Amino acid sequence: MSGAGATNAAGAAGVTPLVATGAAAAATAVILLVAADALSGAREQATREEARAAASLYEVPGVTEADVVSLLDGRARIVAPEAGGSGPGAFAYRAGALQPAAWIAVEPADEGNGWPWAAFVLALLGVLCMAAWAAARRRAPPPSRYPAAATLLCAALFALVAAAAQQWAHGELGAVSSARLARGLRAAGIAGAAGADPEAAARVAGLPWASGAALGEPDRIWTMPREAGEAIAADPQLRSAPRYTVVAGGATYHGGAVALREGPAGRAETPAGTLHLVFLGYEETSSPTVALIASAIGSALVVSLVLFLLPLAARPRALARTLAAWGFLAPAAALLLVFTFGPLLFSLWISLHDWRLVDPAHPFVGLENYRALLSDGGWWSAILNTGVFTLHVPAAMAVALALALLTRESRRAVRWARLALFLPSVTSVVAIAVVWKWLLNDGYGLANRALGAIGIGPVAWLTSPDVALVSLMVIGVWMVVGYQMVVFQAGLAAIPRVWYDAAKVDGAGPWQRFRHITLPGLRHTLFFVLVTSVIGSFQVFSLVYVMTEGGPLGATDVAVYHIYREAWEFLRFGNAAAMSWILFGVVFAATWLHFRLLERRGAHA
Amino acid sequence: MTREPRAVVLKGVRKRFGDVTAVADVDLEIRPGELMVLVGPSGCGKSTLLRLIAGLEEHDAGEVWIGDRCVDEVAPGSRDVAMVFQSYALYPHMTVAENLGFGLRVRGAGPAEIGRRVSEVAEVLGLGGLLSRRPGQLSGGQQQRVALGRAMVRDPGVFLFDEPLSNLDAALRLQTRDEIAALHRRLGTTMIFVTHDQVEALSLGQRVAVMDRGRVQQLGTPHEIYRRPANLFVAAFVGSPPMNRLRLARDGEGRLAGGPFVFPGSSPHPEATLGVRPEDLTVAVVAPPASGPPPGSAGTRPGPHPSPEFTATALRVESLGSEQRIHLDGPDDAAWVARAPSALRIAAGDRVDVSVAWQRTHLFGPDGSRTGAAPQPGRGSHPGTPA
Ligand SMILES: Nc1ncnc2c1ncn2[C@@H]1O[C@H](COP(=O)(O)OP(=O)(O)O)[C@@H](O)[C@H]1O
Ligand SMILES: [Mg+2]
Numbered sequence: 007m008s009g010a011g012a013t014n015a016a017g018a019a020g021v022t023p024l025v026a027t028g029a030a031a032a033a034t035a036v037i038l039l040v041a042a043d044a045l046s047g048a049r050e051q052a053t054r055e056e057a058r059a060a061a062s063l064y065e066v067p068g069v070t071e072a073d074v075v076s077l078l079d080g081r082a083r084i085v086a087p088e089a090g091g092s093g094p095g096a097f098a099y100r101a102g103a104l105q106p107a108a109w110i111a112v113e114p115a116d117e118g119n120g121w122p123w124a125a126f127v128l129a130l131l132g133v134l135c136m137a138a139w140a141a142a143r144r145r146a147p148p149p150s151r152y153p154a155a156a157t158l159l160c161a162a163l164f165a166l167v168a169a170a171a172q173q174w175a176h177g178e179l180g181a182v183s184s185a186r187l188a189r190g191l192r193a194a195g196i197a198g199a200a201g202a203d204p205e206a207a208a209r210v211a212g213l214p215w216a217s218g219a220a221l222g223e224p225d226r227i228w229t230m231p232r233e234a235g236e237a238i239a240a241d242p243q244l245r246s247a248p249r250y251t252v253v254a255g256g257a258t259y260h261g262g263a264v265a266l267r268e269g270p271a272g273r274a275e276t277p278a279g280t281l282h283l284v285f286l287g288y289e290e291t292s293s294p295t296v297a298l299i300a301s302a303i304g305s306a307l308v309v310s311l312v313l314f315l316l317p318l319a320a321r322p323r324a325l326a327r328t329l330a331a332w333g334f335l336a337p338a339a340a341l342l343l344v345f346t347f348g349p350l351l352f353s354l355w356i357s358l359h360d361w362r363l364v365d366p367a368h369p370f371v372g373l374e375n376y377r378a379l380l381s382d383g384g385w386w387s388a389i390l391n392t393g394v395f396t397l398h399v400p401a402a403m404a405v406a407l408a409l410a411l412l413t414r415e416s417r418r419a420v421r422w423a424r425l426a427l428f429l430p431s432v433t434s435v436v437a438i439a440v441v442w443k444w445l446l447n448d449g450y451g452l453a454n455r456a457l458g459a460i461g462i463g464p465v466a467w468l469t470s471p472d473v474a475l476v477s478l479m480v481i482g483v484w485m486v487v488g489y490q491m492v493v494f495q496a497g498l499a500a501i502p503r504v505w506y507d508a509a510k511v512d513g514a515g516p517w518q519r520f521r522h523i524t525l526p527g528l529r530h531t532l533f534f535v536l537v538t539s540v541i542g543s544f545q546v547f548s549l550v551y552v553m554t555e556g557g558p559l560g561a562t563d564v565a566v567y568h569i570y571r572e573a574w575e576f577l578r579f580g581n582a583a584a585m586s587w588i589l590f591g592v593v594f595a596a597t598w599l600h601f602r603l604l605e606r607r608g609a610h611a
Numbered sequence: 612m613t614r615e616p617r618a619v620v621l622k623g624v625r626k627r628f629g630d631v632t633a634v635a636d637v638d639l640e641i642r643p644g645e646l647m648v649l650v651g652p653s654g655c656g657k658s659t660l661l662r663l664i665a666g667l668e669e670h671d672a673g674e675v676w677i678g679d680r681c682v683d684e685v686a687p688g689s690r691d692v693a694m695v696f697q698s699y700a701l702y703p704h705m706t707v708a709e710n711l712g713f714g715l716r717v718r719g720a721g722p723a724e725i726g727r728r729v730s731e732v733a734e735v736l737g738l739g740g741l742l743s744r745r746p747g748q749l750s751g752g753q754q755q756r757v758a759l760g761r762a763m764v765r766d767p768g769v770f771l772f773d774e775p776l777s778n779l780d781a782a783l784r785l786q787t788r789d790e791i792a793a794l795h796r797r798l799g800t801t802m803i804f805v806t807h808d809q810v811e812a813l814s815l816g817q818r819v820a821v822m823d824r825g826r827v828q829q830l831g832t833p834h835e836i837y838r839r840p841a842n843l844f845v846a847a848f849v850g851s852p853p854m855n856r857l858r859l860a861r862d863g864e865g866r867l868a869g870g871p872f873v874f875p876g877s878s879p880h881p882e883a884t885l886g887v888r889p890e891d892l893t894v895a896v897v898a899p900p901a902s903g904p905p906p907g908s909a910g911t912r913p914g915p916h917p918s919p920e921f922t923a924t925a926l927r928v929e930s931l932g933s934e935q936r937i938h939l940d941g942p943d944d945a946a947w948v949a950r951a952p953s954a955l956r957i958a959a960g961d962r963v964d965v966s967v968a969w970q971r972t973h974l975f976g977p978d979g980s981r982t983g984a985a986p987q988p989g990r991g992s993h994p995g996t997p998a
Contacts, residue, residue: 505702
């Protein structure tokens with residue numbers, strides 16, 4: 007730890023701490039940036055909700071402009087619609103039910119300076135410590151111990167930074183949500199004073215069950231112990247009490263409540279005098295555990311990167327090549343990460359939560375969504391429909407293979423068949439679906455008119471639960487047959503003609519040649535087409551969406567359409583994500599099984 | 612194999628692919644039990660001819676007879692022929708045993724019979740340990756044997772081979788060639804063997820048909836083909852190194868002349884080509900002036916030394932171990948090659964005396980066909996050997 011050691015010029019050994027320090031600083035910056043971004047997002051969100059609450063409040067009869075301004079701590083302006091509601095730096099919201107429309111404009115919250123200075127200083131301290139340590143070790147560096155020491159230091163440093171950043175972000179978020187909660191409660195208070203009932207008050211406060219959820223929803227109404235209830239009842243400021251924090255499932259909820267006294271005039275079936283505490287607002291702040299795990303993974307990545315680069319540091323050419331290679335790979339890897347693995351993991355995350363769009367809190371429920379699916383008849387009937395629909399794949403493959411064989415000998419026939427049959431594959435599915443919907447219309451559809459001309463009664467192509475799915479399967483065949491045929495033609499062209507010559511001389515007839523040469527020669531192609539088509543069929547959506555909307559009577563409700571409705575009509579994202587993962591599991595298992603079978607059968611081919 | 616071998620007869624067979632005439636009016640008779648080799652340069656129509664016999668192509672004119680029936684309307688599988696392809700055409704998804712048994716299986720033979728025949732053939736060909744492998748796990752030579760076995764299993768009346776050895780390395784090619792010859796002796800079946808390699812053709816065939824541009828140029832025993840080539844094409848195609856040639860023209864007195872040679876007697880043709888095989892040239896190194904005994908004389912052909920016809924310069928000497936090939940600037944600057952015993956001491960740049968064994972030379976008329984041997988030039992007394 008001598009000064010002389012520290013002032014020694016950096017030699018080859020100095021590369022190690024330099025690289026490690028650089029990596030540490032970069033990672034710190036990234037963590038801080040992410041934390042700051044999360045915070046500003048939370049603030050913005052809080053401001054939006056605040057504005058929405060204020061707008062709702064304005065709709066409550068008896069609530070004056072002054073009330074709204076007071077709720078927003080004087081930061082609100084009520085502006086005329088013509089004004090557009092968007093002053094400099096203001097958020098504007100339309101209060102939907104107001105006649106005439108009015109706008110509530112809210113200045114964005116400006117709290118804190120947005121930068122986690124404390125964490126920054128801590129990180130800087132850590133970096134300095136490490137630099138000092140590295141300098142002290144410089145004299146006689148035991149090279150074998152460098153990686154281990156560097157790993158330890160990096161890990162410690164990152165844990166430190168992550169914890170600091172997390173602590174800070176957590177506190178900040180907690181403050182944001184508490185403030186929002188307080189405003190919600192105040193809004194409820196104002197609305198209550200203006201004569202609105204508690205339900206309206208909750209709606210004004212922009213809180214979950216205000217958006218149409220029933221008051222009786224059990225997990226939103228907490229029945230308190232008698233003493234607590236009486237304490238609340240004794241409180242003159244009933245509506246703004248109590249406020250509490252619940253830590254559950256790794257997340258922190260800041261909550262507030264209004265108490266409802268059930269009187270004889272209220273709900274008849276409730277025993278008189280019972281107090282219900284309505285959980286009016288709660289705010290989840292993300293759990294420190296998750297952030298710590300994330301930063302641990304991040305640290306591990308950075309450390310392993312450093313360890314990977316360390317041995318290369320002594321060989322600049324190799325280092326340059328490696329860096330160049332990673333440079334070229336980076337864009338593709340980043341795209342993959344952001345647009346493929348990111349959403350995938352996010353949906354997995356969602357599927358473990360009770361995630362509804364109307365509800366700002368997403369409590370962790372573990373596998374509850376999956377468990378619920380087991381007994382969800384609608385979902386399983388959708389799966390069954392998907393399975394039945396998928397039967398169109400083997401039919402299409404048989405047709406496509408026959409066409410490919412028929413057009414095999416003639417180049418011109420190949421070209422024409424391709425042109426005619428490949429068209430559906432390059433046409434928008436929606437356009438196809440619209441045309442088919444028109445063709446298959448019960449009354450004026452071409453299909454029924456043609457049938458009528460030869461005296462066959464109209465068929466309810468898309469309106470009969472027995473026929474609709476079959477109709478869709480026929481259209482499915484028509485859509486994929488061209489693509490499959492082209493792939494089969496390519497596969498056939500790859501089978502050496504001499505095999506057929508040998509088989510002919512051996513005495514094999516056309517069927518035997520097909521059975522013993524064409525089919526085995528095509529089996530990779532067949533497998534490829536089967537797997538891709540089955541996956542495609544499992545994902546069928548547009549066809550159903552445009553033509554039948556899952557009807558009639560759910561007869562064409564397929565898995566993806568079901569998921570779509572669960573998410574975007576019923577806004578139950580947790581369930582929808584769980585369904586997606588089950589679908590994924592099914593497809594994955596099917597593909598894996600296929601691959602295994604193929605591997606075993608074709609190991610020596 | 613108690614099988615009656617079959618004759619194969621082609622009568623005026625013609626096959627065109629668009630503008631290309633692959634086989635032009637070929638008449639050919641392959642005798643029962645004969646091993647006939649079709650040889651010719653690439654693209655001359657050998658494979659097409661073989662495929663016509665197998666029924667894999669349909670001819671445009673003529674007839675194909677196998678045994679005592681015309682097979683023009685008979686499917687390949689019913690012609691009683693088996694074919695071995697250059698690429699072997701083994702089915703990659705079947706084991707060796709399945710490949711061998713395929714021909715029997717599609718004909719509806721029972722598993723017991725298939726098993727018996729397959730193991731018989733596998734034993735003959737030494738494939739016993741490989742029966743459960745797939746073609747992809749075999750070496751080239753083993754694949755070749757399986758292809759051979761697949762033809763043998765059905766015990767056909769005629770074997771057709773389309774360049775079956777050309778994918779093998781040199782040593783294996785020699786070995787397999789011998790094995791096919793031995794197989795032919797054993798089975799006594801008619802075999803038609805296509806190759807582009809004239810050495811293979813001469814060594815294997817009982818009779819050889821040399822083809823060029825869709826026609827049979829000469830049909831004969833290997834000895835006839837080599838010693839009495841019917842025309843310039845056959846002369847040039849057969850033999851390695853190829854026959855030395857010299858263009859001759861009629862001089863003022865009606866005699867053929869070219870280079871140092873003037874041939875006696877008046878010629879009916881305005882011009883002709885002289886052909887001399889490299890082994891029919893004898894080379895002796897010219898003694899350098901004011902030196903001892905001629906250094907090359909010990910290595911020349913034994914017996915009376917013929918008087919030299921001309922002198923030339925050795926441009927390059929290839930030593931092959933058993934013999935030497937000497938590249939010469941021949942008469943009229945034609946590039947000639949002579950074969951000499953390896954004992955001859957000679958180096959590039961040496962002047963050499965060259966003598967010619969005239970009774971073994973060839974004269975070809977203006978249309979390329981052989982007219983006989985060339986008479987000894989200059990002396991005028993040597994009568995032309997009848998062709
Ligand atoms: N299926 C075919 N289509 C068109 N031309 C062909 C076909 N098969 C052979 N030919 C032509 O016929 C000629 C003879 O071919 P081939 O019998 O394969 O010659 P090779 O003596 O090398 O075996 C060649 O000019 C070749 O291009
Ligand atoms: Mg060929």
